[in-house]
Amino acid sequence: xxxxxxGGIMANIKDIAKLAGVSVTTVSRVLNGHPYVxxxxxxxxxxxxxxxxxxxxxxxxxxxxxxxNLIGVVVPYITRPYFGMVVxxxxxxxxxxxxxxxxxxxxxEAERELDALMMLKLKQIDALIICSRTCSWEIVDEYVQYGxxxxxxxxxxxxxxxxxxxxxxxxTRALTYLRGKGHYKIGYCLARQSxxxxxxxxxxxxxxxxxxxxxxxxxxxxxDCVQLEDGEWIMQRILKMDDxxxxxxxxxxxxxxxxxxxxxxxxxxxxxxxxxxxxDNQPIARMMHITTFEIPLVEIGRRxxxxxxxxxxxxxxxxxxxxxxxxx
Amino acid sequence: xxxxxxGGIMANIKDIAKLAGVSVTTVSRVLNGHPYVxxxxxxxxxxxxxxxxxxxxxxxxxxxxxxxNLIGVVVPYITRPYFGMVVxxxxxxxxxxxxxxxxxxxxxEAERELDALMMLKLKQIDALIICSRTCSWEIVDEYVQYGxxxxxxxxxxxxxxxxxxxxxxxxTRALTYLRGKGHYKIGYCLARQSxxxxxxxxxxxxxxxxxxxxxxxxxxxxxDCVQLEDGEWIMQRILKMDDxxxxxxxxxxxxxxxxxxxxxxxxxxxxxxxxxxxxDNQPIARMMHITTFEIPLVEIGRRxxxxxxxxxxxxxxxxxxxxxxxxx
DNA sequence: GTAATCTATGAAACGCCTTCCATGTCAAAC
DNA sequence: GTTTGACATGGAAGGCGTTTCATAGATTAC
Numbered sequence: 001x002x003x004x005x006x007g008g009i010m011a012n013i014k015d016i017a018k019l020a021g022v023s024v025t026t027v028s029r030v031l032n033g034h035p036y037v038x039x040x041x042x043x044x045x046x047x048x049x050x051x052x053x054x055x056x057x058x059x060x061x062x063x064x065x066x067x068x069n070l071i072g073v074v075v076p077y078i079t080r081p082y083f084g085m086v087v088x089x090x091x092x093x094x095x096x097x098x099x100x101x102x103x104x105x106x107x108x109e110a111e112r113e114l115d116a117l118m119m120l121k122l123k124q125i126d127a128l129i130i131c132s133r134t135c136s137w138e139i140v141d142e143y144v145q146y147g148x149x150x151x152x153x154x155x156x157x158x159x160x161x162x163x164x165x166x167x168x169x170x171x172t173r174a175l176t177y178l179r180g181k182g183h184y185k186i187g188y189c190l191a192r193q194s195x196x197x198x199x200x201x202x203x204x205x206x207x208x209x210x211x212x213x214x215x216x217x218x219x220x221x222x223x224d225c226v227q228l229e230d231g232e233w234i235m236q237r238i239l240k241m242d243d244x245x246x247x248x249x250x251x252x253x254x255x256x257x258x259x260x261x262x263x264x265x266x267x268x269x270x271x272x273x274x275x276x277x278x279x280d281n282q283p284i285a286r287m288m289h290i291t292t293f294e295i296p297l298v299e300i301g302r303r304x305x306x307x308x309x310x311x312x313x314x315x316x317x318x319x320x321x322x323x324x325x326x327x328x
Numbered sequence: 329x330x331x332x333x334x335g336g337i338m339a340n341i342k343d344i345a346k347l348a349g350v351s352v353t354t355v356s357r358v359l360n361g362h363p364y365v366x367x368x369x370x371x372x373x374x375x376x377x378x379x380x381x382x383x384x385x386x387x388x389x390x391x392x393x394x395x396x397n398l399i400g401v402v403v404p405y406i407t408r409p410y411f412g413m414v415v416x417x418x419x420x421x422x423x424x425x426x427x428x429x430x431x432x433x434x435x436x437e438a439e440r441e442l443d444a445l446m447m448l449k450l451k452q453i454d455a456l457i458i459c460s461r462t463c464s465w466e467i468v469d470e471y472v473q474y475g476x477x478x479x480x481x482x483x484x485x486x487x488x489x490x491x492x493x494x495x496x497x498x499x500t501r502a503l504t505y506l507r508g509k510g511h512y513k514i515g516y517c518l519a520r521q522s523x524x525x526x527x528x529x530x531x532x533x534x535x536x537x538x539x540x541x542x543x544x545x546x547x548x549x550x551x552d553c554v555q556l557e558d559g560e561w562i563m564q565r566i567l568k569m570d571d572x573x574x575x576x577x578x579x580x581x582x583x584x585x586x587x588x589x590x591x592x593x594x595x596x597x598x599x600x601x602x603x604x605x606x607x608d609n610q611p612i613a614r615m616m617h618i619t620t621f622e623i624p625l626v627e628i629g630r631r632x633x634x635x636x637x638x639x640x641x642x643x644x645x646x647x648x649x650x651x652x653x654x655x656x
Numbered sequence: 657g658t659a660a661t662c663t664a665t666g667a668a669a670c671g672c673c674t675t676c677c678a679t680g681t682c683a684a685a686c
Numbered sequence: 687g688t689t690t691g692a693c694a695t696g697g698a699a700g701g702c703g704t705t706t707c708a709t710a711g712a713t714t715a716c
Contacts, residue, residue: 100430105419
């Protein structure tokens, strides 16, 4: 299918070659900045491109090279600030390396993630960054042969690159910190019940109590806590308890903010009656003075992109810092 | 460049044709679900594809078709909830139509937006949705010939599709509403000083006061207000005023939330001392009971994608509804 | 002075799929 | 009994760069 061009037809490399009186090879060399082109011919080619208003057919380049300079990014929901920040970092870095991003919003549906993996297989994207995995490792492992896959969770033991946080340690630290402040009845709010990160956190919690030979209350565990609004039902449930927790580890500042907001409106003193530790250090945590673990999400996004471009396998662990503010 | 394949080489359509004993045309027909293929051959082809673990080279398809099923989306910052919600809508709808998104974060740099326009020209994307424009109309107009361009602002008079809000009317309505509540000293907080949407709002403001032969105070106008944190400096400035505004039109719920939060912490009564009207109806507005104009951002994103796919030119105007809560 | 390099250049192969056009069969229509 | 149209199938012409290989003159090396 020929392309429209002002006054005729979109020029292609052949036309340019003819116009400049050289071979297509030479034009290609000029196009790609290869050496071994005489100054005279280079100029003739540039002139011809100018005259014909030439633009490379990028799809032909992709076909020929077998690469697209496109990198896939899978996020469950782009509206969640956590993922927004990661994508921001990825996008910032992508520009520098002349990559573009293909955004795949998975809604945590395996099928959509599979779609993204398939794009990698079909070489529509050069690499894939999975910000929160839905597919099983078995499936992901099948696709590593087609290109770099980067995950934001502990990927050691798999042929992927990964950049992940020390959730076990952070949770342990948070628990110790709260214990130091006299809290024994500590609850937590997680996002997905059985995500890799959640598992890590739950083991940290279990171990913390087991190591001390103490029992813990299953009512203090909340799942599917992801957004502001979730603060409300969490607190409603806590209010109904005979023996409510005195502290809450909340793995998203959004949820922490929702909880805190509810408390303020309902006269529940924070940290007096309820201490709150958030995660992420999002703007809202700063605004509401929430004590939280800082996660350098933008930076993580950047590094993920670099890993994607680099292609060599690596595993980076990120240590989180606790920022003490006013909710503990 | 041949592709690796288990035990040899990635099969291509020719291999399949040979394996199935048919022509490549027939294979292509099966691949694309065209009619006029006998059941026997169709099955033979499917069998062959199975055997050879065939996958189409998507880049070849793109080259051949001159389309990529990719749609570009330009947003200044993906972390801003406003754009996050729009992109969410776009992504939701894109999946249904089997389109993927290429995300271009412009940071309001014209060059990056130009990059996106260039992708359209090079047919790397089939259409482009510009959520907040940076380039001049002259430039955009040049690129409409290469494919559908959709803008989220009033695009009437240009060869683009557009979906936009009645900002003039909404602002007028908000002002009337506040006046009805006894407010004369009304200020506003805008994002970019000279964006199309801001201009609309400023004219509404000016007209409102001019029509009444009243003067207005230039100190009451705040620009570059986009995120939570901006609430603070806005309020700091207001606190320093001898004659501060009694009401504020804030064109982002994020900023409104920041302002409200500051007020609560500093004993400024809302709406007693300061009334606040937000825009967007984001989750945070619901949580903080902010009176706000609802903008159906996700739905707008959806429609934008539909316009992109559809390709026919259209201009949709969206009317905003005021949601009365507790800040006026 | 001759071998080894470097510089320049182009033909042709390669990446791979879609689609137009031509051809042929078979059954329904008149 | 012939015409018409639906159904089937394949050849070949696109769509367009990149890259390998071959060739040859110009230098440099020893």
